[in-house]
Amino acid sequence: MKKENYTISIYTENNIGLLNRISAIFLRRHINLESFTASVSEIKDVFRFIIVVQITEEQVKKIIGQIEKQIEVIKAFYHTDDETIYQETALFKVASKLLFEDRQIQNVIKSSNANIVTVTPEFFVLEKTGRRNDVEALYNELEPYGLMQFVRSGRIAITKDKMHISKILENFAVETV
Structure with missing residues (x-):
């Protein structure tokens, strides 16, 4: 089977x-x-x-x-x-300087339909809700920028x-x- x-x-x-x-x-x-x-x-x-x-x-x-x-x-x-x-939710914590210094990361955020939850001088947090492959795709795009933290919910x-x-x-x- x-x-x-x-x-x-x-x-x-x-x-x-x-x-x-x-x-x-x-x-x-x-x-x-x-x-x-x-x-x-x-x-x-x-x-x-x-x-x-x-x-x-x-x-x-x-x-x-x-x-x-x-x-x-x-x-x-x-x-x-x-x-x-079904859906999953993930949070991504990324250094704030990237949001202002690298315009490509803004394109990643827009194209993924992620939401900015909070912005501080040190970091910003993105929230992405979708299927696991959507969350993993955003993870793969953000990883080269250096994720400070990442967490994903269960289904x-x-x-x-x-x-x-x-x-x-x-x-x-x-x-x-």
């Missing part, structure tokens, strides 16, 4: 130790996490983990089954890249198709009250 990127969405209660147990499921199978993000969901007191892995569909089905056995997990889903709308994603998870989560919220 062919390996491809899968975005795994896990809706959970917010309990201590759950992240360790979920990561252990991947560790036992020697699967590397490409990206990991956690946030609140659209339902009060329900959290969402988004994990990106590159594996086969057979593997992802087994992993979803193991994840859903965790008592705090309400529901887990997996989707391919084609089935989701955030929503499905293209209508999901009925909100109804499941609303029922869960009512049951836990």
Whole structure:
């Protein structure tokens, strides 16, 4: 079977130790996490983990089954890249003198649709939101100028198709009250 990127969405209660147990499921199978993000969901007191892995569909089905056995997990889903709308955000810290002394860096900023977040006498910070290849392209263009710092978020994603998870989560919220 062919390996491809899968975005795994896990809706959970917010309990201590759950992240360790979920990561252990991947560790036992020697699967590397490409990206990991956690946030609140659209339902009060329900959290969402988004994990990106590159594996086969057979593997992802087994992993979803193991994840859903965790008592705090309400529901887990997996989707391919084609089935989701996804983004990442990155911050780039660059020496301020370059912004004023090298006009080419201004062209890089404009062509990449990056935003200047802040400018100080010592540095400026750019923010770029997009797909991973967009962020990496900007990184490659800025690297020769000397990046002072760089950080990229994990993937955030929503499905293209209508999901009925909100109804499941609303029922869960009512049951836990």
